[in-house]
Amino acid sequence: MADTHTRGTMGEEFACRCLQAxxxxILARNFRSSHSEIDIIARKDYVIAFVEVxxxxxxxxxxxxxAVSAAQRRRIVLAAxxxxxEKGIYNTGEYQPRFDIFEVVTESAGSPxxxxxxxxxxxxxxxDLHVFV
Known part of the structure; x- marks a missing residue:
C-alpha cells in the first residue's frame, strides 16, 4: 500500500496530465508560501487556476x-x-484568478x-473567506 505522500503525488501527476490534455x-506544482501550499497552478487563456487535488x-x-475545509480554502487563497x-500580476487585470478542485477516485486505498x-x-x-484577491 502506498503512503499518503506517494498517493498524493500520484493524484497530482494524474491531474496535471488531464489539465494539460x-x-x-502548468505554471507551478506544490507552490509554497508562508500561508499554505497550492498543489497545481495552471493557466488557460486569461485564467490562472489554483487547483487543489x-x-x-x-x-x-x-x-x-x-475534504477541502473553509480554513484550507482560505489558506489557498492567501497563497494565491x-x-x-511574486509574479507581478496581482490586480493587473491581465489574468482572472480561479479556485478549482480536481477530484481523483481510485479503486481502493492502495490502488493506482x-x-x-x-x-x-x-x-x-x-x-465567505474574508479574503480579497
Missing part, C-alpha cells in the same frame, strides 16, 4: 471535494495572492487505478 499550461478511494465515506504578487475523476472549475470563491 485540456489545454492548460484531492484523491480518495471509492470506498471513502465522503467525496474528495468534501502571494503567488500573484483511477476509476473516476472530475475537474471542478470555480469550485469556490473568496466571498
Amino acid at each position: 485540456d489545454g492548460y499550461e 484531492k484523491l480518495r478511494s471509492q470506498t471513502a465515506l465522503a467525496a474528495p471535494m468534501a 495572492v502571494s503567488y500573484l504578487k 487505478n483511477v476509476v473516476r475523476y472530475a475537474h471542478v472549475p470555480a469550485a469556490y470563491d473568496t466571498g
